[in-house]
Amino acid sequence: MTRDLTALFDPKSVAVLGASNDETKYGNWLSVQAMRMSDTRTVHLVNRRGESILGRPALRSLAELNEPVDLVVVTVPAHGFEAAVDDALAAGARAIVGITAGFAELGADGRALQDSIVERVRAAGAMLLGPNCLGVLDSSTALTLASNPLPPGRIALLSQSGNMALELSGFLTARGHGFSRFVSLGNQADLGAADLIGSCVDHPDTDLIAVYCEDFGDGRAFVAAATAAVQAGKPVLLLAVGGSAASIRGAQSHTGALTSDAAVIDAACHAAGIHRVASPRQLADTAATLLSYGRHAVHRVGVIADGGGHAGLACDVVEAAGLSVPQFAAELSTVVRSLLPPSAGVTNPVDLAGAGEQDITSFVSVLDAVLDSPDIDSVLITGYFGGYGDYGEGLFRAELDVAARMANVAHAHGKPVVVHTMRGASKAARVLSDAGVPVFAAVEDAAMTLAVLDRATAPRPLQALPARPEQPVTGSSYWDARELVRAAGVAFPRARLVRDADEAHAAAGELGYPVALKEMRLLHKSDSGGVALGLATDEELAAALSRMQDTLDPPGYCVESMADVHNGVELIIGVQRDPRFGPVAMVGVGGIYTEVLADVAFALAPVDFDTARGLLENLRAAALLRGVRGRPPVDLAAAGAAIAAITATAVAHPEIAELEINPLLVTPDGALGLDARMVLGA
Secondary structure, eight states: OOOOOHHHHSOSEEEEETOOSOTTSHHHHHHHHHHTTTTTSEEEEEOTTOOOBTTBOOBSOGGGOSSOOSEEEEOSOGGGHHHHHHHHHHTTOSEEEEOOOOSGGGOHHHHHHHHHHHHHHHHTTOEEEOSSOOEEEEGGGTEEEESSOOOEEEEEEEESSHHHHHHHHHHHHHTTOOEEEEEEOTTOSSSOHHHHHHHHHTOTTOSEEEEEESOOSSHHHHHHHHHHHHHTTOOEEEEEOOSOHHHHHTOOSHHHHHOOHHHHHHHHHHHHTOEEESSHHHHHHHHHHHHHHOSOOOOBEEEEESSHHHHHHHHHHHHHTTOBOOOOOHHHHHHHHHHSOTTOEESSSEEOTTHHHHOTTHHHHHHHHHHTOTTOOEEEEEESTTOGGGGOHHHHHHHHHHHHHHHHHHHHHTOOEEEEETTTTSHHHHHHHHTTOOEESSHHHHHHHHHHHHHOOOOOOOOOOOOOOSSOOOOOSHHHHHHHHHHTTOOOOOEEEESSHHHHHHHHHHHOSSEEEEESSOSSTGGGTOEEEEEOSHHHHHHHHHHHHHHTOOSOEEEEEOOOOTTOEEEEEEEEEETTTEEEEEEEEOSTTHHHHOOEEEEESSOOHHHHHHHHHTSTTHHHHHOOTTOOOOOHHHHHHHHHHHHHHHHHOTTEEEEEEEEEEEETTEEEEOOEEEEEOO
16 A cells, blocks of 8 residues: 655655754755745754754754654764654654664664664654655655755656765756656665655656665565556656675576576566666666657667768667667658658668758658658667758758757657767757757667667566465475476376386386486486486386486486477476565576576566566577477467466465476477476575
């Protein structure tokens, strides 16, 4: 349930505890900002010495107040923070902003103290932002309780790092954007990123949410909040580092070896429709583009250049970013050819070939023609535009007019248009950017911005985690794993669990040769000689049994019928539990080369059939599944159903830390599990 954060964003009264005249202290910076809103709400400055602060009388303590205070900002040193919070609660505070540092970020003792403070805050029905943060700002309510002033605008900026928030705000401000809200998350001891994103969903002054996060806390709540924001038409941009490395270090299966914190965060972004960015500058570029055009398809890019070099290089960087520069249809090329000199390139990329100097309005007519094509999603203009005005007053005025007309054409078609120019400081470039057409100094930045837009998907609400079964899984052998998954509906070859050589020979006789022999002790059996395949006779089975007994001394064996791998593709299906985001599913190319090929895709588990199919289709080896070089296509429906069943089984048993089927053999006739691994958690 979304928490009511009215006391944080629109308090009737505020107090700065630790107010100071010392310009090197947060107590001074916050007091200066607090006084900016003294005309709109009651502001109390509190200093234990009772000295005048910023020329205004101050209280010695909150106990001197005759009425409750809604929000208290605490800037006192760490040793006094706990008592300050108690004083704030006693004064009736419903929201507390902890600027003070020195808690969970310092280790276990600091975390324990932080947790005990949060318990008291929550028990009082209040909320805590931080500690270790820079404060909060809300332009719509004229709340100015952050260390640094920020211009008003339509972006909500939520940042766990104070310095990163300042850098992000600088990039966004330089692009002409301001902030509906700014929240410095700090340690997220109580209020976390999910709470703050959720508060922006119904905030009428917020059009876009930009987040920098290092620890997601409850990752599933974060995804749910971001999903709600995206579905409400408010894009969410995420710049993130770290998050789940500890779980990767402890992984014992292929799944763990192939999973990374980045892969888990990407899976979360995919589920919620979040735009994940790689740098502060990329966040600002993407935010500016989204605020201009909203969410649109951008994959098929039309490139328009006023020189062959810029045209060719732009195509290279666009395609390297994972986008497409498709050849124009003949009809479009004919139209473009009629607008340009005979030497122009008209097939995509478009090379104006001197048309800019001869008739600068050709930028408008060509852009209009390319955007009008149903086969083009977006346009990248690259080259010298913005510099033509240097050649004379007439061309200068014409270029400004053309820039305005280009912006009108872009918005009329509703397709994203981005401009790279070597003359980014020109007045024509400013006309474009002021009109909402993003202008870039580097063509690779323009291409990567489109790529970030292209990677975001429509949000898919997370499936609810199933109820825990009455009978937990207690064994983790191959037999335990395969029988658990087989009971969920994934087929395996016929097999028998045996204790010794006599039972093994009897099982082989019943199943029929050839058979596979697997020992029951090791997690990675094939790495240590614990698997023997294609045993065709009693003698071969006896030799394999003797070798395994001598070298591994297992408690038992599995004798299994050999599967027909003809026309099959081997996949790996794994589920691992991330400490923040919970169960994460992995699908990839399987078999003994799994880690070498590392062709994998991820999603938050459990995954349904459609998501499973999407994961398969996103693999680099997807063509193998569809059939190549005379091989028939495999049964993707069976593969999708198996993936859904395996992930549902792993999720239903929280005692399972990792569950993996490798390989899952997918043939034209179905899917068959050939090996399984399971790791139980604490």
